[in-house]
Amino acid sequence: MYKNSANRIFGGKGSIAEYFKSQIKNLESEINSTSESYILNVSEEQFADYLIDKYQIEKPIVHFENVYADNIEKNIPAEHFPMSFYIRNDKSYPRQVIQFFAPISGNSELLKYVPGTNTITLGGGKCDFEVDHDKLKLEIIDFYNIPQKIKLEYDENVLSAKRKLEQLYQDFDEFNNYLESWITGEIKKRKNKFLSQNEFMNSLGVPLKKNINTSETFAVPRPALRTKIKVSKPQSNSQPFRPEPTIDLEVYNQILKLINDVGKNFERMPSVYKGKGEEDLRDHILMTLDPNFEYGSACGETFNKTGKTDIQLRYDSSVVFIAECKFWTGEKGFLETISQLINYLTWRDTKASVIIFVKQKDFTTILTKVENITPKHPNYIGFMSKSDENWLNYRFHINGDKNREIKLAIQLYHIQ
Template sequence: MIIETPLFSDESISSFEKKKIQSLSDEINNEEENYILNVGQEQYINHLYEKHKFESLTILDEEVTTQIKEESIFGASFPSRLYNVEPNKLYKKDVAYFYVPFLGEKKYIRLQPTTFSTSSIRGTINENELIFSIIIFNQSREEIIEEFEDSLEQLKETVRRLNNDIENYNSKLQSIIKEKFIGRKEKILKRRELEASFKIPIKKKDNIPTTFSIPAPKIKKKINIKPSVGLQPFEPEPTLDESTYFDILNVINDMGKAFERKPSVYSNKGEEDLRDHFLMLLEPNYEGSATGETFNKTGKTDILLRHDGNNAFVGECKFWKGEKSFLRTIDQLLGYLTWRDSKTAVIMFIKNKDFTQTLNVAKSAIKNHKNYVRFNGEQDETWLNYTFNLPGDPNKEIQLALMMYHTVDVD
């Protein structure tokens, strides 16, 4: 006879979570410094999330099968009020086995949820199924089925509670990874800045590897490949800080809303005219220069903010001409960018009467772009923030704000 053991009782899920978080923290801290400094942040965070997240359990109760087999049972398992048997002697008895398939990793069946019943569930874990057994004494068929169904309901309720814990863990996992990754990166940068401030030459390490091999991916639901970068020495790039970036976007957004509030003033104007209104506000507010139609890398862009000879912000202004044209606008913007350009905006002027429908089309279409990485939230219903990667360089991530304004023509 199969020996049953208590389920969901080996280790608390909170203890298991702490070990997993420590494991991913160790993984980040053991990475090569130049890897941490060069790898695309979003890609690396997503890689660790896929690697360290918990998979929920699913009980396939509609696929339960059963089997009755004759087994040798110790007398101690017999009800003493009905049978006169010796506890240590084996006796033949029929046993009903119920096989309950499940999806997910079997190690989670050993974990105790945050909230749990005091009565334990006993069973046997196979690779993809749980086995429950009931020794048949003098029970009726209905009584045997009822006993199993009680165990099944208890199992499903315990799994539901465990899945709630899993969902809570997964919901906070990305922010935990991001905090640990940024903490390690900032620590490295501070030390390197300190080293650079010394007048005495810093001793270099010997035999620094120049390539990085991708480890064999662990397969669960999909292949999760770690982002690969060369371990060349990291060179810090000038970049627009987050607060200034959002200040610039706020200036643009205020002017875009003005276009909507005063259609008699701004209607029937072309892209260049509307762009010039943005430039008139940006130019006096920031050191450096805000210029229109400035050549940058492979083509012209509409708004380019420069500081000390470096591009700090790149924006593209276009009228909405449909989904395909919209995606080509993003291609055009990405084509202008160099390594140093990390803060960008696509500003769309919408003449369509059904503005809401156009906005929904844009929200859906942007996620299908080949360089799309993730959605970072909305500032308001027409200002949405995204992360993209640079064409040909998945480790170089840029911030892209999509800003859409309803600019109807007035006769």
Template sequence: MALFAIFGTQEASSSFRHYLKEMTDEINSKSNDYILNVDEDEWKEYFVNKYDFTPLTLFPEQATVKFKGKRKIKKEQFGRVYESESYRFELSVPYTGYYFLFMLIPSTRRIHHPMVNVPSSDSGILTAEFEMYDQNEKQFEYDKKHLLDGIMANVPNINNDLQRFKADVSSTFDTVYKRKKEKVLSENSFFEKINIDIDKKTDKIFKVPIAKKKKIPEPIVDKKSTKKFTETPAMDDAFYADIIEVIYTFFKSVEKKPSTYKSKDEEGLRDYVLPTLETRYDNTSVTGETFNKGGKTDILIRYKDGTNLFVAECKYWKGEAVLHETINQLFDRYLTWRDSKVAIIFFVKNKEFSKVLATIKEIIPKHEYFVRENGSNGESSFSYIFHFPTDKEKFIYAEIMAFHFPE
């Protein structure tokens, strides 16, 4: 994470021209045989995907402020120098989108570039600091709003530039490819006219490369289940692991912000993570409070054909009985036979968080659907294998997660 002036580091037009030149050079570097034999539409789609950067979305309604501390400063008044204190605050704003866009200067812009910290990822928390020199509530609200406005002001502008760039990728490909192909055909025609043999046959198969996706690939058929009645799309291990990591990392961050979680119920806390999940995965929909089988699930990720891929429940921790009750509720009421990847997320108010984690690890193996432990994904994220309530040969992968939100 680096400190920089938001939307004020380098010209967006220059960066986007660089990408277009990179694409042009890649097209022109290919052999004549490649140009004549490659599928034009597939190659164009490759570049469209390669430069399909996710636009920025910020969530100012979820912004939080925390006190960072005080520092001594020197002031001068009427020729007299004296020492005073200042108050430092940190503003945090969740976001999704291609983080590099925060560094670019839009073609149309508002000239206000606060210094910010942004993680090098396509979702996370943007932070920025502001400082006050006296205890003035109205000044605090003004400074906070001014900083937030400065952060938000150029988001639509850079997204507009990005949209134009995406159109340029498509049109530039058409122009460059057409020009390159015409040149190749012209050369071939010339050689034929001067009786130089050209090998028109080739045993090569020209395949378009696959653009590296930032998002998890489409789900595949579950190969873990011992029983196969259907080739229904299911979540592969990489997809499941990524969802668990996103949820775990997200709520660990929320743990550090009491103002975010105080006075929030399960649904309120759940809603914080939905935007991140919604924008992260291709060919899926992410919803909260969705009917599935016999009730409403808190988080449901579905494949584009409507198949369930991931189901999760969010609860405040209220002891061993609620743990047992939540597992039964999820497995008996919400899961169908085809659901195979789930999670239960507990928000813990208890001061002694370690005792809660110990209770979870002690109680889970005693549940009637428990099969075995399956490792862990962090200090408070435990992996298990359960079986479906009416079918002991149908396994369910379940992550039990807990996060500390003391009052």
């Protein structure tokens, strides 16, 4: 009826594409305002999770199933009457107005935008709803006192609104899907800017006067992974960022793949490995890893073993990969193995694996127990992926610092 353009559904605020642009602009401003110290010390994944949660769009839901109606008398200007009415053009006449209200959950203001970014906006159909705070309102003037006519006009409006609402939802989905890769890329861009600046200044070969809040570092590869964990902004360690060498994610996955191949051989040839202890099984894994990877300084440091069950990859004095081999002794022993491994890890983004040998016959039950118990560890951050039925990838943090994350693979093998 009376159309307040500012509240009109699918049109009161302009194109949804313009809203998306403003969101991206705000995001860009927030990322670019982060300090060097913060961006170099904070976990990229946790900072990305925070921004994604903050800027992704939650779809407003219109509850047409809970619609209710009311009626009110209003003075209707002559120009709104049908041509069949004999009335004076400069007059208003009282008529009954039927009002329909549909409750809205979520941000109702988003319903005021015109849908359509990369597609043609759907046309046709009547849509005279207005956004009235937490509900949609439709007013239909009762000119003929025919309920069926009022109901038909209402149904036409609902059908048109639902069609355009689906298109608006599609726009929201496309924007949300775009956010993850865009945010991750912008964080990396900001971080690489500081890394390049430090590299350039260090290449001058003279002592530099540095602000005590500015950190020195070098570039390291980082994966673009998303696991939503919390909405609060992650805190950055106030200590200066200390660069530590890390292996690339692709190399890490190659190491895990080789371990998995050896573990599958344990299962395929049980007679060969029957009765073997942890140290023997570990040595078979080492014999495969050692010739496949040469990593480190010019002297060619490769895999070294320490203790009874540890597998380590070292770069200079830093451990960049470590695995712990254990037989399954129950849930308590499994969590203790993770804790034991984490105690070894004090470096940024260290990659690790817990290799579990299972003698119990019901291997599937053990796999289920691992999936259920792993999130209960106090250092657990989130699940990443399942590379195989027996190979799960997680994110943990080192003791005392949630920003220093560990990529931890859990790999289980059935030993006869």
